[in-house]
Amino acid sequence: MKIKIFALLLIAVLSACAYKFNGASTVGLKTVVVKVFENNAPLVVPTLSNQFTEALKTRIRNQTSLSISTTEGDAVFEGRITGYDIKPVALQSSSTPTAGANRLTITVAVKYTNNTAGKEKESFEESFTKYFDFPLNGASIQAALPAAIENINKQLTEDIFNRAFAQW
Numbered sequence: 001m002k003i004k005i006f007a008l009l010l011i012a013v014l015s016a017c018a019y020k021f022n023g024a025s026t027v028g029l030k031t032v033v034v035k036v037f038e039n040n041a042p043l044v045v046p047t048l049s050n051q052f053t054e055a056l057k058t059r060i061r062n063q064t065s066l067s068i069s070t071t072e073g074d075a076v077f078e079g080r081i082t083g084y085d086i087k088p089v090a091l092q093s094s095s096t097p098t099a100g101a102n103r104l105t106i107t108v109a110v111k112y113t114n115n116t117a118g119k120e121k122e123s124f125e126e127s128f129t130k131y132f133d134f135p136l137n138g139a140s141i142q143a144a145l146p147a148a149i150e151n152i153n154k155q156l157t158e159d160i161f162n163r164a165f166a167q168w
Contacts, residue, residue, distance in 0.1 A: 025165055028116040032066045033073035037108065041084035048081060055153040059161050076113045083107030089133055102141060104148045105131040108156055112164045124163065130155040
């Protein structure tokens with residue numbers, strides 16, 4: 001009996017620690033609005049706007065108990081994709097320069113507004129940039145881009161989430 005009680009207490013303590021390590025604080029928030037992030041980058045990928053917006057919503061759903069609303073919320077995420085760039089990196093030969101890998105860079109301008117009384121100071125307007133290097137390995141850039149975009153979206157949404165809810 002004592003072992004079962006100890007095990008339950010241990011699980012409760014570890015669960016609380018896991019929450020602390022996450023560092024996310026949504027105290028006072030119940031709903032959040034994530035507006036579509038318009039793609040204003042000079043090079044536009046038609047699906048990027050929706051992919052990024054959905055990635056941010058997914059992160060919020062998976063890491064908080066907040067409800068995502070389409071109209072009004074205790075907090076609002078909005079912004080635009082301002083940069084999308086692919087450049088060769090890791091040149092392989094000096095006689096006939098060939099890229100050993102390419103670097104995809106995405107920049108997102110984010111405005112986060114916390115409408116909760118007393119928490120307005122947690123609001124911010126900031127740009128976030130991440131890149132991902134990917135080798136072609138005989139594939140075309142177009143074939144390699146979906147995985148690269150998904151990787152960058154994970155990195156960007158993690159940074160934005162932490163900035164909004166962990167005040168990093």
